[in-house]
Amino acid sequence: MxxxxxxxxxxxxxxxxxxxxxxxxxxxxxxxxxxxxxxxxxxxxxxxxxxxxxxxxxxxxxxxxxxxxxxxxxxxxxxxxxxxxxxxxxxxxxxxxESSHKATQNITQFFEVRPRPPRSVAASSSSLTKRKDSWLLARDMALWFCKSLMPFDSVSDEGMNDFFQKYDIIANKEDMPSRDTVSRTALDDVYESMLDNVKVQIKTDVAGHAAITFDIWSDKYRHLNYITLTLHYLTTDFELKSFTLCTKLIEGKKTGEKIQAILLDIKECFDLQEKVLHSVTDAGSNVKRAVSLAALDSHLCLGHGLHNLVTVDGIGSVPELDKLIKKCKKIVKTVRYRLPELERAAEKEQIEFLQSLERVSEHLEMDENEPIIDDEGSESNSVSGLQTSDEFGNMNHVPSIKTSSPTRWHSMLAMLESLAHFCNRNPVNRMLSQISQHDLKIYQQEWNLLEDLIRFLRKFREVVEMLSTQKTASLNLALVFHLEIRDILNSLSDEETLIMLTLKNNMLAKLDKRFPITDKIVVAALLDPRFINLSQIDTYLEQKNTTRAAFLAEYIKIHISGESTTMATLAPAVITSFSNESVLSKLSKKHSCSGTSSILTSTECNEADQECWMYLAAANACDVKDDDILNYWQNKKKTFPLLSELARIMLAIPATSTPSERVFSIAGLTVTVKRSRLSPVRVNKIIYIHDNYTLCKKHNFNFL
Structure with missing residues (x-):
């Protein structure tokens, strides 16, 4: 040997x-x-x-x-x-x-809900029926455990066994499937069945285009590298579907070649070789190489871009802020092991504050009876103090001290907000004094700087949340949010400190690098009637020496084949103004051109041009009900068939790779300290079943 x-x-x-x-x-x-x-x-x-x-x-x-x-x-x-x-x-x-799917088609029966016969009937059932029920129970439990991220050894739990017997699910403990049965054969059957179902949905729904996101993460116990891929597309009814395709182990170095090999395997597995895939990824060199090798149409993840804009180009470039953030992180790390004590101290601070409010209320009531005339400055200071207290001292919710994640800037904001809450400030400083960490105490000047930074970062939070949505289209929002971020960075107040001004200027200088305006972003904005008049569109199209209609028509010709070139004549039209006062509509008004842009420059055009002219002429933001752009295009399929098909392609592309990043959290709940030895193959199956449960249930299975 x-x-x-x-x-x-x-x-x-x-x-x-x-x-x-x-x-x-x-x-x-x-x-x-x-x-x-x-x-x-x-x-x-x-x-x-x-x-x-x-x-x-x-x-x-x-x-x-x-x-x-x-x-x-x-x-x-x-x-x-x-x-x-x-x-x-x-x-x-x-x-x-090849014929294995025939054997797994019957597996869908374990998703069906059937009334359980009384024990007397079950006891007299044939051995074949009992074996079938036992088989179904094991697969039902595998499905349940994956969706709820429960450990497979829960089948041995005495409480679960008693519960199952009490409600007549099993007659005795011997009827309970074993851990090995649930975690191996049953898990395999459920995974294979769900894999087949997802393949059927993709084959039925995806005509020519779809979007994928992928990102790499490491488990914190064995430090294994995984890559997660997700698929996104719009059905013909403009239903947005998102599937997790896989969570695969990357052995050795995370090279572009290895990532490309995984991409090719997944394309083959889900029969996507002939589809045009629009990838959304970070700007890592290995990821860029993989995308290039796989010849994918790529788009930069705006979430990663904003993260780097805030943390690297912003905070990291201002020494005072960088030092303060590092200090806050060190404070959190230092006091974490004494959080219960800290929470009790914060609760005491909260009670004392509420009691002081009661005393103030009593004094105010006395002042109403016996008013004392004071100068205007005192009243102004009092009001200002109440405003500050309300902003950083919400008595209805005193947050526990939060930790930050190096990959999510908004987790840093949550950490700063928890530290800066009035009820946490004194307890944190007192605890640092008790453990002789006086150099970590935060003083008033630093609290003031933290408050300024928190107010500034809060303006970005809503942008990130809306761009990271997985429930509706997001790429169409990118341009208006780019303009809003630029406006925030350009804005100045009378109380602006030099530190915050430096932060804004540094971020503004890198905005176009981290959040570039691309053809895709402009097309997506033009496909949303609320944003077709954004001022930045004019600037962008002037640089390309084209018009809105010509730009859209060119994209139709690139992505949609078989359209007619019949010549037609059109009359000019004017875009109707809108009055919807949602957040997005307000942003649209704020950043749109003051005048109506020229829509028609030629009277002769082919079918694609004609449709684009008609759309731009008739587009009305009021038609986008409840900010639902997908429903708008569902209703416009017959009116604008070519543009609706283009919208189906472009609006399915996520603005960020957040869908694959969200799997990191699920993976963290899957690979725990007690389950750190889970094989990568089993990790993939658990996450796959968990993430695709709802869409498979909606599509074909009667889970409930």
């Missing part, structure tokens, strides 16, 4: 044992005897084992000059069940028997 391990893997091959008689299982097309070639002679080795040919092929393609002992080639003893071999092929190599 030692000699075999030292031999080069290029010397090895696999002799398949599939014979069409006794060895008929699908797995025997990929597993067989290990054969080594020496001196132009072949001989079988390790005769008590079977080896995976797919593993050997992958290893030889990567580096056929390494020794066999260093290559990862899966082997099993010959007495192993074929189920284990098939499981390896599915999980590691995504190899499945």
């Amino acid at each position: 030692a000699t075999i391990k030292k031999a080069k893997i290029k010397q090895f091959s696999i002799s398949m044992v599939h014979d069409g008689k006794t060895k008929t299982s699908f797995c025997w097309r990929h597993f067989g005897d290990l054969v080594i070639e020496e001196d132009n002679k072949k001989k079988k080795v390790c005769n008590d084992q079977v080896f995976c040919n797919a593993c050997l092929t992958v290893a030889q393609e990567e580096n056929d000059d390494i020794s066999f002992g260093l290559a990862k080639i899966k082997s099993y003893v010959k007495t192993v069940s074929t189920g284990n071999l098939n499981k390896h092929l599915r999980d590691v190599h995504d190899l499945r028997e």
Whole structure:
């Protein structure tokens, strides 16, 4: 065996044992005897084992000059069940028997709700029926545990067993499926069934275009690198669908080539090879290379851009703020282990503050009876004090001290808000004094600077939340939010400090780099009647020497084939103003041109041009009811067939890669300290079932 391990893997091959008689299982097309070639002679080795040919092929393609002992080639003893071999092929190599979906179609029955027969009836049922019920129960529990992120050993919990017996789900503890059954065969069945269902939905819904997001994360226990991919598209009824496609382990370095290989595998798995995929990613060099190698249409994640704008170009470039933020993080790290004590002190501070308000109320009541005339300055100071107290001293909610995440700037804002709350300030400083950390105490000048920074960052929070939505379109909002951010950074107040002014100027200088205005962003804005008059659109199109209609028509010609070029004549029209006073409508009014832009410059045009002229002439923001742009285009499909198809493509593209980032939180609840040894394959299956549960339920399954 030692000699075999030292031999080069290029010397090895696999002799398949599939014979069409006794060895008929699908797995025997990929597993067989290990054969080594020496001196132009072949001989079988390790005769008590079977080896995976797919593993050997992958290893030889990567580096056929390494020794066999260093290559990862899966082997099993010959007495192993074929189920284990098939499981390896599915999980590691995504190899499945072509007809396997026929066997899994019946699995959908475990999603059906059926009334359970009384115990007397169940007791008299045949053994076949009992086995079927036991089979369904195991798969129902696998589905439940994945959706609720419960550990599989919950089946051994005494309370769960008692509950199931009390409500006649099982007759005794022996009827409860074992942990191995739920976490292996049942989990595999549920995953395969849901995988088939998602594939059916994608095949039915996706005609030519879809969007994907992907991001890389590491678990905090074994420090394994994973990549999560999500898919987004609009159906013909303008329903926005988002699926998690996979959460795969990246072995070794996170190179662009490895990411590209995963992308190609996923495209093949979900039959997306012929689709145009619009990717939304961060600006990492490995990610950019993967996108380039995979020839994907790419768009920068605006969430990552804003994060870098705030943390790197903003706070990181101002020494006073950078030092203060690091100090706050150190404070949180220092006092975290004494949080209960800190919360009790904050509660005491809250009670004392409320009592002081009661005393103030009593004095005010006395003043009404016996008024004392004071100067205007005192009254003004009093009002100002109440405003500050209301802003940072909400007595209805005293937050616990929050930690910040290095990848989410708004978590830093939550940390600062929790520290700056009036009820937490004194307790934090007192605790730092008690543990002799006087250098970490925050003084009034620093509190003032924190308040300024918090007020400033709060203006960005709503932008990020709306751009990161997964429930509706978001790319159409990007341009108006870019203009609003620029306006925030350009704004000055009489009380602006030099530090905050420096912060704004540094961020303004990097805004176009971190939040670039692209063709996609402009097209998405033009496809929203609320934003077609944004001033920035004129500036952008002037640089390209084109008009709104020509720009839209060109995108139709690029992305939609088969449109007519019939010439038509149009008459000029004027865009109607709108009166919707939602947040987005107010922003649109604020950043739109004061006058009506020229819409029609030529009277002759083909069908695409004609439709674009008609849309721009008739577009009315009032038609976008309840800020639902998708419903607007659903209603305009017959009026503007080409533009509605373009809207279906462009509005499905997320403005950020937040959908794949949200999986990080789910992964954190999946890979816990007690489940840190979960295999990457099982992690993928749990997250896949959890994330796609609702859409699969809505599409085909009767879970409830």
